[in-house]
Amino acid sequence: GAGVSQSPSNKVTEKGKDVELRCDPISGHTALYWYRQRLGQGLEFLIYFQGNSAPDKSGLPSDRFSAERTGESVSTLTIQRTQQEDSAVYLCASSPTVHTDTQYFGPGTRLTVL
Amino acid sequence: SQKIEQNSEALNIQEGKTATLTCNYTNYSPAYLQWYRQDPGRGPVFLLLIRENEKEKRKERLKVTFDTTLKQSLFHITASQPADSATYLCALESNFGNEKLTFGTGTRLTIIP
Numbered sequence: 001g002a003g004v005s006q007s008p009s010n011k012v013t014e015k016g017k018d019v020e021l022r023c024d025p026i027s028g029h030t031a032l033y034w035y036r037q038r039l040g041q042g043l044e045f046l047i048y049f050q051g052n053s054a055p056d057k058s059g060l061p062s063d064r065f066s067a068e069r070t071g072e073s074v075s076t077l078t079i080q081r082t083q084q085e086d087s088a089v090y091l092c093a094s095s096p097t098v099h100t101d102t103q104y105f106g107p108g109t110r111l112t113v114l
Numbered sequence: 115s116q117k118i119e120q121n122s123e124a125l126n127i128q129e130g131k132t133a134t135l136t137c138n139y140t141n142y143s144p145a146y147l148q149w150y151r152q153d154p155g156r157g158p159v160f161l162l163l164i165r166e167n168e169k170e171k172r173k174e175r176l177k178v179t180f181d182t183t184l185k186q187s188l189f190h191i192t193a194s195q196p197a198d199s200a201t202y203l204c205a206l207e208s209n210f211g212n213e214k215l216t217f218g219t220g221t222r223l224t225i226i227p
Contacts, residue, residue, distance in 0.1 A: 035217075041219060042217045043158070043205075045215070045216065091158075102160035105157025106157050107155070107157055108156075
């Protein structure tokens with residue numbers, strides 16, 4: 001595709017519900033990243049995938065957060081038992097290789113937990 | 115602890131003047147530093163990358179400097195225009211082995227017509 005796409009663009013959920021956020025990276029990009037951005041804050045690294053290597057999950061804030069990636073394509077970020085502090089914009093980015101290239105960001109998913 | 119600081123939360127500059135944004139870091143030895151632009155409701159967009167062995171890099175009206183002794187990068191926009199109004203983020207990639215890209219909190223720049 002032309003760029004990184006994310007869905008949904010907005011998600012409102014009730015506290016305690018599970019949510020799934022989707023990211024479609026640029027075709028051919030082997031690296032994929034998830035970030036969280038709270039209102040007025042910088043980007044907080046969550047997780048990255050590089051090809052078939054084990055993902056780096058060191059940024060995930062709790063075991064309620066998990067992510068999967070199918071090969072070098074779609075990734076899904078799952079948040080279980082959502083809390084109000086999970087409200088943020090979740091950004092996905094991809095790059096041709098890990099780290100040494102610029103990152104191409106999607107528009108983000110704005111998650112609101114009521 | 116590692117820290118990235120960007121000069122101020124908001125910066126207002128008169129149209130036509132040069133806007134200068136700073137990015138200071140501590141306890142990093144970055145292999146490179148990147149600058150991104152973020153508009154409201156959108157993801158960041160890459161602008162420039164400067165490596166540790168480079169002092170300066172330019173792209174059109176943009177100029178980035180990188181001083182590894184001062185542990186600082188400066189980002190300049192010359193002949194600023196209202197369309198340059200956005201939040202600008204710096205990001206570091208460490209060469210300590212923990213090779214994640216870490217972003218600063220950003221500076222919100224407003225160019226006043």
